[in-house]
Amino acid sequence: MAKLFHKSFFSMNKSIGIDLGTANTLAYYKQKEKIVLNEPSVVAVDRVTKKVLAAGKEAKEMLGKTPDNIIAIRPLKEGVIADYDVTEQMLNHFIKKVFGKFNIFLPEVMICVPIEVTGVEKRAVLEATLAAGVKRAYIIEEARAAALGAGIDISAPEGSMIVDIGGGSTDIAVISLGGTVVSRSIRTAGNNFDEDIIKYVKKKHNLLIGDRTAEQIKIKIGAALPLEQEEVMDIKGRDLLTGLPKTIVINSNEVLEAIEDSLMVIVNIVKQVLEKTPPELAADIVDKGIVMTGGGSMIRHFTKLMSNNTQLPVTLADNPLESVVLGAGIALDMADVLRRLEKAER
Numbered sequence: 001m002a003k004l005f006h007k008s009f010f011s012m013n014k015s016i017g018i019d020l021g022t023a024n025t026l027a028y029y030k031q032k033e034k035i036v037l038n039e040p041s042v043v044a045v046d047r048v049t050k051k052v053l054a055a056g057k058e059a060k061e062m063l064g065k066t067p068d069n070i071i072a073i074r075p076l077k078e079g080v081i082a083d084y085d086v087t088e089q090m091l092n093h094f095i096k097k098v099f100g101k102f103n104i105f106l107p108e109v110m111i112c113v114p115i116e117v118t119g120v121e122k123r124a125v126l127e128a129t130l131a132a133g134v135k136r137a138y139i140i141e142e143a144r145a146a147a148l149g150a151g152i153d154i155s156a157p158e159g160s161m162i163v164d165i166g167g168g169s170t171d172i173a174v175i176s177l178g179g180t181v182v183s184r185s186i187r188t189a190g191n192n193f194d195e196d197i198i199k200y201v202k203k204k205h206n207l208l209i210g211d212r213t214a215e216q217i218k219i220k221i222g223a224a225l226p227l228e229q230e231e232v233m234d235i236k237g238r239d240l241l242t243g244l245p246k247t248i249v250i251n252s253n254e255v256l257e258a259i260e261d262s263l264m265v266i267v268n269i270v271k272q273v274l275e276k277t278p279p280e281l282a283a284d285i286v287d288k289g290i291v292m293t294g295g296g297s298m299i300r301h302f303t304k305l306m307s308n309n310t311q312l313p314v315t316l317a318d319n320p321l322e323s324v325v326l327g328a329g330i331a332l333d334m335a336d337v338l339r340r341l342e343k344a345e346r
């Protein structure tokens with residue numbers, strides 16, 4: 001009996017790490033030791049009643065295809081909350097999905113934000129999380145979470161550099177002894193490559209394509225350096241001259257030409273962070289190299305482009321799309337040791 005009580009008592013403890021991303025929201029359930037949610041950060045809302053009709057995958061399917069009375073919204077832009085109410089409802093929907101609708105024991109949550117968000121933006125994330133039905137919420141910067149999730153010992157007395165390229169923001173940090181020593185966050189990341197492709201195809205081929213097509217092009221034939229063997233892809237869109245649907249062929253060199261400037265914006269910011277890094281820590285980075293993570297870093301040969309431009313070894317984390325959420329999960333156990341964690345509770 002005592003044993004039973006013991007077990008059920010501890011099963012009351014529920015804690016999750018959440019990567020509330022511009023593109024995707026992931027949740028890691030600490031007690032189950034696994035990622036239990038991985039859904040696009042999209043919500044479908046009834047235009048009249050403002051009721052949330054669907055969130056995640058189901059809502060993403062509706063993007064660009066909804067009838068007039070339904071709008072599909074991405075409530076985060078460039079890594080921060082753009083629509084507070086919808087973000088809260090989306091989090092509420094996801095938290096219910098993880099814990100069930102009748103959840104008496106409210107969970108504890110570690111949630112991530114980009115490095116340079118303002119105090120107001122951080123507060124908005126904390127409040128939206130609490131309002132979504134949690135007992136206590138902590139905030140950790142994405143870069144520190146990404147480093148933890150990529151297996152870096154961030155409490156070590158040595159410098160590590162992490163470059164986390166998400167959908168809406170890129171966070172670059174040099175971390176030592178658990179704290180961030182030098183950092184930058186910019187709002188150029190994976191989704192900018194999609195926008196670049198849309199603009200390029202419009203200008204060069206007079207073809208209007210949607211966000212999803214642009215993302216598919218980037219993932220399928222995108223590369224940060226010219227490919228040895230050029231790749232091609234058929235793409236469909238609307239011809240701007242005739243107004244009719246049309247298919248064209250695009251090649252990997254054109255995609256590189258389209259995204260090149262945005263890739264170099266990120267590379268140059270990494271160089272600026274390196275220039276500001278104290279010499280002792282810079283020496284560590286020369287030995288250990290830079291770790292890249294986040295979906296935006298998965299473009300082929302991006303690590304090579306970074307390495308060519310910084311003259312440093314650069315590696316891609318094992319699970320680039322999951323590092324942040326895994327790190328948030330690890331950070332739940334380190335809430336007392338990690339410096340500068342903001343928290344809010346009911």
Ligand SMILES: Nc1ncnc2c1ncn2[C@@H]1O[C@H](COP(=O)(O)OP(=O)(O)OP(=O)(O)O)[C@@H](O)[C@H]1O
Pocket residue numbers: 019020021022023024025078079080142165166167168169170189190191215218219294295296297298299300320321
């Ligand atoms: N195989 C791939 N190749 C290139 N880009 C990819 C690939 N897979 C995903 N992406 C891109 O990665 C981005 C999403 O990455 P991620 O899920 O790490 O970001 P996020 O956490 O949602 O965003 P943020 O951290 O900025 O809020 C999107 O732009 C997506 O198109």
